[in-house]
Amino acid sequence: MNQISHRTVEIQGHSVFYREAGDSNKPTLLLLHGFPSSSAMFRNLIPALADDYHVIAPDHLGFGQSAMPSVGEFDYSFDALTTITLELLDTLGVDRFAIYIQDYGAPIGLRIASRQPERITAIITQSGNAYLEGFTPFWEVLFAHANDRVTHEPQVRELLELDATKWQYTHGVPADRLALVSPDAWTLDQAYLDRPGNKEIQLELFFDYKNNLDGYPAFQKYFAQYRPPTLIAWGSHDEIFGADGARAYLRDLPDAELHLLDAGHFALETHGPEIAALIRDFLGRVLS
Incomplete structure (x- = not known):
């Protein structure tokens, strides 16, 4: 088994944490996590x-082990998180790389891809939305909040509590796979959310999410023009980013490889070995 190194680096005066494994002389895969x-x-x-790839997985600022400057100290937006990610890659000397995008990782990774297409070798999307078709009724309160923060903030704050966090991991998971979902996952996520000041950070990103939709035409133009090799491994029961969002990729990327899994939003929890096998087969062909 390949051991994972846990590292930090200073970016814009903030400590950014990342996990790293594998030989840096091998093709790099950047893993971008979600909310x-x-x-x-x-x-x-x-x-x-990591036996065949150099794997890097950062924590976005305000998440995990990365720094958590207050909302008065840092402008929490997806543009700002993209800039941090790009500066991390440049600091580490990573020029070309494949990206794995999930949830919040999608608007960050696809900003990078559409702005610097020469750096992207392949895309793996797992509930990483880039099309309006992917939005489900789950988003109604979030988009209402984006238009009227005061009225809808109490309801949106409920999405930052334990029941909602656990729901993201367990909803849509087949009964025979529920035992594969580690309770450590939602317990750890909630512990990070419950840190003083973190929920205010998350509210800023909830508010900013609507601005990602303005970037969708550029993302889709990038897909159609550059045709990056793309693997879609998506939970078919995901009620945050629905399966229609996965299918929509084929409109601009007809050669993309689509796999709808019998899973929910956090498909790695229940289908990790299957997704790893899909990635190894996919990257083994497109990067060879």
Whole structure:
């Protein structure tokens, strides 16, 4: 088994934490986590890939073990998190890389890809939305909050509590796979959310999420123009980013490889070995 190194580096005066494994001379795979998780969501995937790939998984600022400056000290937006990620890659000397995008990782990773397409060798998306078709009724309160923060903030704050965090991990998971979902996952995520000041950070990102939709045309133009090799491994029962969002990729990427898994939003928890096998087969062909 490949051991994971746990490192930090200063970016814009803030400590950014990342997990790293594998030989840096081999092709790099950047893993970008979603809400409300951290690079811990890749704890099993990293060693499964690191014999053949150089794997890097950062914690976004405000998440996991990365610094958590207050909302008065840092402008929490997806543009700002993208800039931090790019500066991390440049600091580490990573020029070209494949990206694995999940949830919040998608608008960050796809900003990078559409702005610097020459750096991207492949895309793996797992509930990493880039199309309006992917939005489910789950988002109604979030988009209402984006238009009227005061009225809808009490309801949105409920998404930052334990029941909602656990729901993200367990909803849509087949009964015979529920035992594979570690309670450590939602317990750890909630512990990070419950840190003083963190929920205010998450509210800022909830508010900013609507601005990601303005970037979708650029993401889709990038897909159509550059045709990056793309693997779609998506939970078919995901009620945050629905399966229609996975299918929509094929409109601009007809050669993309689509796999709808019998899983929910955090498909790695229940289908980690299957996803790792798909990635190894996919990258083994497209990067050879």
